[in-house]
Amino acid sequence: MDLPVIVLHPAAVVPAYATEGDAGSDLVSVAEVTLPKAGGRALVPTGLAIALPFGYGGFVLPRSGLAAKFGVTVVNAPGLIDSGYRGEIKVALVNTDPDTDYTVKVGDRVAQLVVMPVEHLNFQVVESLPESARGEGGFGSTGH
Numbered sequence: 001m002d003l004p005v006i007v008l009h010p011a012a013v014v015p016a017y018a019t020e021g022d023a024g025s026d027l028v029s030v031a032e033v034t035l036p037k038a039g040g041r042a043l044v045p046t047g048l049a050i051a052l053p054f055g056y057g058g059f060v061l062p063r064s065g066l067a068a069k070f071g072v073t074v075v076n077a078p079g080l081i082d083s084g085y086r087g088e089i090k091v092a093l094v095n096t097d098p099d100t101d102y103t104v105k106v107g108d109r110v111a112q113l114v115v116m117p118v119e120h121l122n123f124q125v126v127e128s129l130p131e132s133a134r135g136e137g138g139f140g141s142t143g144h
Contacts, residue, residue: 001053003115008088009047011106015113024061024112027091034103035095041075043090044110052083057118060091060111071097072104074111081113089113 005014015025030047034040052058058081062073075092091111095102104110134141 004051006049007047008049009045012047013107014048024114026063026109027060027089027111027113029091029104029108029110030106032103032105033093034101035072035093037095037101038098039094039096040101041092041094042104044093044104046089046091046110048089049086050081050089051086052081052115054083055117055120056083056115057081058089059114059116060089061114063109063112066110070100070102071095072102078114079111 007014009030011030013026013028015027017025027046027048029044031045033042033044035042050058060074060077060079060081062077066072072093072095075094079092081089093104093110
């Protein structure tokens, strides 16, 4: 399936899969942005806009290398791009390193975009829910 992409900035890089079989395509920064240590965050522009078809969502996920090496991740992971959105894709990054600022440079891969089908369901108010093995067990209820 082809996905329409508009290039809004001369430094923008059209998303591409690094290797065959990859689920995520790279999103690249078009600006230099410094993320201050200990929780500094910023919206990093990609210079791209896309038109997802109805029934699909774009999920912006962290790059494992940035997270493991530098403590930089996507704040709202996964970020969600709805099918009706036509603005520039921006990535909300945060620096979790307590000691070192991190600078994103123009051309750096900052996140991955995964496009997936999404279901639209009708929410129906009921008196009770069907039984399940887990029941109402919440956070931490299945072990460590």
